Structures are given as C-alpha cells and as structure tokens.
Amino acid sequence: MTALHNLLDVDALRVESASGSLLGPVTFTLQAGRALTLLGESGSGKSLLAQAIMGTLPRGLRAHGRIALAGRTFDANDSKARRASWGHEIALLPQEPWVALDPTMRVGTQLAETHALVGRKAGADAWSHTLDELRTLGIGHTARAWPITLSGGMAQRAAFAITRAGGAPVLIVDEPTKGLDHASRDEIVARLRQALEAGCTVLTITHDIAVARALDGDVAIMLAGQIVERGEANAVLTQPSHAYTRALIAADPESWTTHAVSHPGEMVLQATHLRKRFGPRELFRNLDLTLHAGERVAVTGPSGSGKSTLGNILLGLLAADDGAVHRHATIDRVRYQKIYQEPTSAFAPRRAISHALTDLCKRHRLDQARIAPLMQQMRLPPPLLARLPNEVSGGELQRFALLRALLLDPVFLFADEPTSRLDPITQKEVIDTMVNMTRERGCALMLVTHDPYIAGSVAMRRVMLEA
The missing domain is CATH 3.40.50.300 (P-loop containing nucleotide triphosphate hydrolases)
Structure with missing residues (x-):
C-alpha cells in the first residue's frame, strides 16, 4: 500500500x-x-x-x-x-x-x-x-x-x-x-x-x-x-x-523487584495425589501440594492447562477424579476465598455494586465501616458503588472483587489472573496489597499468572502445569 x-x-x-x-x-x-x-x-x-x-x-x-x-x-x-x-x-x-x-x-x-x-x-x-x-x-x-x-x-x-x-x-x-x-x-x-x-x-x-x-x-x-x-x-x-x-x-512487571520472603506459619491446606481430566484430556495427575499461612505460590502454564481447575478443586468448588484435599479443621470454609478470572461472573448483573458489599457484611455480620478504607486503598471512588457491574471498567470491577474477598479475612486466597485487566500502575498496587495481606494477616496466597515477571516478583515457590 x-x-x-x-x-x-x-x-x-x-x-x-x-x-x-x-x-x-x-x-x-x-x-x-x-x-x-x-x-x-x-x-x-x-x-x-x-x-x-x-x-x-x-x-x-x-x-x-x-x-x-x-x-x-x-x-x-x-x-x-x-x-x-x-x-x-x-x-x-x-x-x-x-x-x-x-x-x-x-x-x-x-x-x-x-x-x-x-x-x-x-x-x-x-x-x-x-x-x-x-x-x-x-x-x-x-x-x-x-x-x-x-x-x-x-x-x-x-x-x-x-x-x-x-x-x-x-x-x-x-x-x-x-x-x-x-x-x-x-x-x-x-x-x-x-x-x-x-x-x-x-x-x-x-x-x-x-x-x-x-x-x-x-x-x-x-x-x-x-x-x-x-x-x-x-x-x-x-x-x-x-x-x-x-x-x-516504569511500573511494567519486567521492572518489578522481588518481594521479601515471609516465614510460613501453620498448614492451612494440603492436597495429595490429585488427578483431573477434562473430557479426553488429562490436566494433571499425582499432584501434591501443601500451603502454609503467609506463603505465596504462583501457578503458571499455558491457557487451558488446568490452573483455574486446580484452584477450584482446592476450594472445594470442583471434585478431583482422584486424590484428596484437606483443609484446616477449625477454620471456617468461608475464609477460603477466590478472586475470579472474569469479575463479571462474581457479581449479580442487575444489582448495584454497593449491594454486593453490604449484603456480604450483613450475611457474615461484618463491620461495613471497613469498606471505605479498602476502597481508598484501591483507588475506587465512592460514586462507583451506585453503578451496576457492567457500568464500571473491568479493572475497577476486579478491584471490587478483591475488596469483597478481603472483608472476609481469608486464610487462603486463590487469585486467578487477578490483575489481567489492570494497568501496570494499578496492577502493581493491587499485587502489593495482596502480598502485604499475606504477610500481615497470615493468609496463604495462590496466584495464577501468565506473566513470568509477576510470578518471579511475588512467589516464594511455583507450580508449573503443562499443556
């Protein structure tokens, strides 16, 4: 031309x-x-x-x-x-x-x-x-x-x-x-x-x-x-x-430094000999994994290799074909939380975002005053609360999803590509928030990411799934 x-x-x-x-x-x-x-x-x-x-x-x-x-x-x-x-x-x-x-x-x-x-x-x-x-x-x-x-x-x-x-x-x-x-x-x-x-x-x-x-x-x-x-x-x-x-x-993940290593606490989850098939495809087998409080693990691998499936099995949202998952007997199951890869799947489409947060607080008897400081920390302006999920950007909705999970004081957080919709500056802020949470609250973090630089910066160890 x-x-x-x-x-x-x-x-x-x-x-x-x-x-x-x-x-x-x-x-x-x-x-x-x-x-x-x-x-x-x-x-x-x-x-x-x-x-x-x-x-x-x-x-x-x-x-x-x-x-x-x-x-x-x-x-x-x-x-x-x-x-x-x-x-x-x-x-x-x-x-x-x-x-x-x-x-x-x-x-x-x-x-x-x-x-x-x-x-x-x-x-x-x-x-x-x-x-x-x-x-x-x-x-x-x-x-x-x-x-x-x-x-x-x-x-x-x-x-x-x-x-x-x-x-x-x-x-x-x-x-x-x-x-x-x-x-x-x-x-x-x-x-x-x-x-x-x-x-x-x-x-x-x-x-x-x-x-x-x-x-x-x-x-x-x-x-x-x-x-x-x-x-x-x-x-x-x-x-x-x-x-x-x-x-x-400057905030591109390639330029990130490595987060400090935390000292793991007590065991919060253990999986032994997990196997899962998807139709004719075997995603993984004989997979063993133990997670401790404050530990950060990155799960990497190509699209469709079973990363989200593994997290769903650990959370009890999906059954493994073989193997077992043991969670801490004295910890409430609601404190095992997930940040979904698609934030639209985590919110009712016809209810304002404010309802998703206040309903959670009412259901679990949480202090609603905790919402405002978290919103400020994640740079979410208050007027967004009145909007429907499809009336905010994908990045804003993902930050609301993280905020909602944090309200429950999770001991295990499975974060499935939680920053894939965020710009580099906000992405770094959100990742830093999640890392600080694992350090301060003793929460085990399992992070799914396709970015090797994010995995290298965040994780204390990695789980690699093959295609």
Whole structure:
C-alpha cells in the first residue's frame, strides 16, 4: 500500500453523564494499515471511548461529536444509524469474552454463523473456515464445546475469531491478550498485524506495553478521560514526555523487584495425589501440594492447562477424579476465598455494586465501616458503588472483587489472573496489597499468572502445569 487513507475519523468526541464530563473531547483518525494503541489506567476512559465509537454506551451516558465511517458521517449520539455497520465496516472485541459469546450456542456454531451471516460464506465454507481458525489459535478442540467449559484464555481467543469473521476493516479490540500466556499473546498480535498488512486499521486498548511495542504504529496515553500524550509507538515508549507515561512504563512487571520472603506459619491446606481430566484430556495427575499461612505460590502454564481447575478443586468448588484435599479443621470454609478470572461472573448483573458489599457484611455480620478504607486503598471512588457491574471498567470491577474477598479475612486466597485487566500502575498496587495481606494477616496466597515477571516478583515457590 503506497498511500494511507482514512477509515475512521473521530471529531471532538465527548461522553457525559448527569453528573458531568467523563471523556474528551477526543479527536483522532485511524488510517488503513496503521495501528493506534491506547494505554492508561483502569477507569481512564479507554473502554468508554470504544463504546462511544460503536454506539453501545451504558444507560445514562450521552455522546457528543461526530464520527465518520465508510464514507458516512454520524452524530456521535445517534447509535442506531451505526448499527448497520457492525460486523461489516467496524467490529468490536469487548473486554470480557463472555460478553461476546452466546452461552446457549457451541463455540464452533457461533463462529460459523458469523462467517455465514456477516462474512456471507456458504455453509460448508463457513464451517471449514471455522475449524481452520480455531486450530490456528490452538483451540481446535473447542469447536463443539460450550462457552462455559472454556478457560478465560480460550474464550478470549474464540471471541477474537468471531470478531474477525465479518472482515470489518476497522477493528476495535479491548484487552485482546488479557489472560493469555505469552505464546498465545504473540499469536493474537500476529493476527492483528496480518489485519494491518491486509489494509485494516486496529484500535487496541491494552495494559500490556509489550503489545503496544509489537503493534508499532501510534500510541496514545489516556488519563482521566483525556489523551495526555500521543505519538509514534517507539518514540512515546522509549522517550515519554508526560510524567504519567513515564510512571506507566516504569511500573511494567519486567521492572518489578522481588518481594521479601515471609516465614510460613501453620498448614492451612494440603492436597495429595490429585488427578483431573477434562473430557479426553488429562490436566494433571499425582499432584501434591501443601500451603502454609503467609506463603505465596504462583501457578503458571499455558491457557487451558488446568490452573483455574486446580484452584477450584482446592476450594472445594470442583471434585478431583482422584486424590484428596484437606483443609484446616477449625477454620471456617468461608475464609477460603477466590478472586475470579472474569469479575463479571462474581457479581449479580442487575444489582448495584454497593449491594454486593453490604449484603456480604450483613450475611457474615461484618463491620461495613471497613469498606471505605479498602476502597481508598484501591483507588475506587465512592460514586462507583451506585453503578451496576457492567457500568464500571473491568479493572475497577476486579478491584471490587478483591475488596469483597478481603472483608472476609481469608486464610487462603486463590487469585486467578487477578490483575489481567489492570494497568501496570494499578496492577502493581493491587499485587502489593495482596502480598502485604499475606504477610500481615497470615493468609496463604495462590496466584495464577501468565506473566513470568509477576510470578518471579511475588512467589516464594511455583507450580508449573503443562499443556
């Protein structure tokens, strides 16, 4: 391609609520064959920007400005006019893969249907493309699986394939590599680069600085609803001019130091000779594990290797095929807690976040005054309590999930990719909070992570699961 042409123009885009401005004004152009990557803290407005462009803002929010797409110009608040472009001209991969997947349809059927109805492929051709894409993404075995049976990483790759199936030239991908091991992350990045080489444009929202570097193109840094720095990726990421950009890059896990080793206390959990199969696949066998108070263990391995399954067995949420789990006889089972990989699965979708916390306090006779200090520690502003789970960012919702678990004074916390939705600064703050908790409260921490730098910084020892 000898000359770049505009595929999407965003002009003075703003988003407001009844209480005031949340985003903008933001102006930028996306050109064919060139990437724009948005970096910034959770809640800074990155996902809100994507929703405003698509016309899928939550209730109570209003967009202003103009959006030009496929030769047509739209009022930013006229979402209905843009719906005919969905899938064909512009496609969005949402932050939570469970939002993109229909729980009542098998994975392969959903992807084939998108190829047929949006990509206009014949039935046999649509199914052939479906099998090829799932195999290429390393999840060929999920063609006839239900979404609920997938790991977070598998669901993310399946959702990505569905987003690309319509062949839309404008792609907006919100955290496309969260919850993925480095090999799977690199595969998604390679797919995005292929789309760029084919003449698409890609607006990527991510917390992973490595993804921004790999996609090249331009980088924009968002803070409090504003773009505070923008330029070519290499220039911004190697010589940032804004103080926040410098702090963001400095907080990348690759730069973390190792947390101090704690002295383990009494045993809180012991597993012996665990074995678990998933259909024809054996995830692990003869697995022995003992956890003591104050101990920190990292569980690593590729997506789908059984990391979440292991945690669910230790918590008693899932039965092992063989082996046994012994928990401390005098400790209440409610003090064995989990931070879910997908925070949306941990909250009732139609109840305000405040209810999730106050109901917990009432149920277990906890002091509700403990909520405010924890919210301040995790940088969660009080107005968020009135919102529904889908009306806050994924990072904010994950911090609420951690807060709720801490209210129960856990002796064992299974944290399943707890910071995959957080920007580097907030990620480090949350991880530091969890580590301090294990040290001060004598809580055993089992952390699932795909990031070897996080594992190296946090863990006193590791459990490695193979594919």
